Amino acid sequence: MSQLEIFLPPVTNWQDLQSLVKEIASVRYNTDNVMVYGRLGQSQDGVDVYAEDQLGKKIGIQCKETKNALTLKEVKDDANKAISFSQKLDLFIVTTTAPRDAKLQAAIISLNTSKAYPFTVRVDFWEDLINEINRFAMVLNSCYEKYRSEFRQNDEAHHLACLRIAFDRSAFKDDFLHEGSYKDFEEALVATKRLFRTGFSVDRWSGNTVVQTVPIDFLPEGPYRKFVSRIESKVEKIYKTYIADRTRISNDLRYAQNRAGHYNELRGNLLHDLNRQLEEVKLQPILFSYA
Secondary structure (H helix, E strand, C coil): CCCCCCCCCCCCCHHHHHHHHHHHHHHHCCCCCEEECCCCCCCCCCCCEEEECCCCCEEEEEEECCCCCCCHHHHHHHHHHHCCCCCCCCEEEEEECCCCCHHHHHHHHHHHHCCCCCCEEEEECHHHHHHHHHHCHHHHHHHHHHHHHHCCHHHHHHHHHHHHHHHCCHHHHCCHHHCCCHHHHHHHHHHHHHHHHHCEEECCCCCCEEEECCCHHHCCCCHHHHHHHHHHHHHHHHHHHHHHHHHHHHHCHHHHHHHHHHHHHHHHHHHHHHHHHHHHCCCCCCCCCCC
């Protein structure tokens, strides 16, 4: 099981979602009784993947790859079809690439309370699928390989744009002499380190996700991954240097002033490296005050 949750961008087509859902179901229910049901163009009675758990409960899963929010009508339409499925289902799941929706979750609870269907209805949102992917090493490893093989040049540009957001912050742009809070500086470094490993960057005040991108281990071997690894190493060097200095910097203003030039040099070297890559793909470079 992964200690740090890895972010995966939603899949971009129905077939990939179906394959992923089947793989998750195979390990979730720990059974060989999992199958893709029917094929494109055939009547499937609302079921794309069929499974039986170890207690013999029958589960039908519908896969919804969508760019928009999932609606209650869509869920009910598929559930209505599933009533006619060849097996009497105990659980009907709609899996979707849409983000989690509290309003829809509440509506599904009410739907189940009303016993409108002869089975329990559930919606698994993309966040739920990410949780499952992270729980199961076999699924996670297969996803690594899939993203490595499908990563393209336009994905590099998107990944680079996400890095730009992560580094366009005072912890990297402001002269170290003007650092308002060393604790904030440290937390920004930790958050940036986490981004490389997990693909997430979260605003520490609101808890909202600021950046979501592919973790470094998902990047295919090649020049771009080497570049990202180099940037990560530079962040790690800044972090280790700060940890070694932390107590003295906090307690000795003169020492902090003397060390400011060193921290400016380390961060400036990083941003110059990043800016060269940004300019190659016509993205705005990051301006910093000590350049």
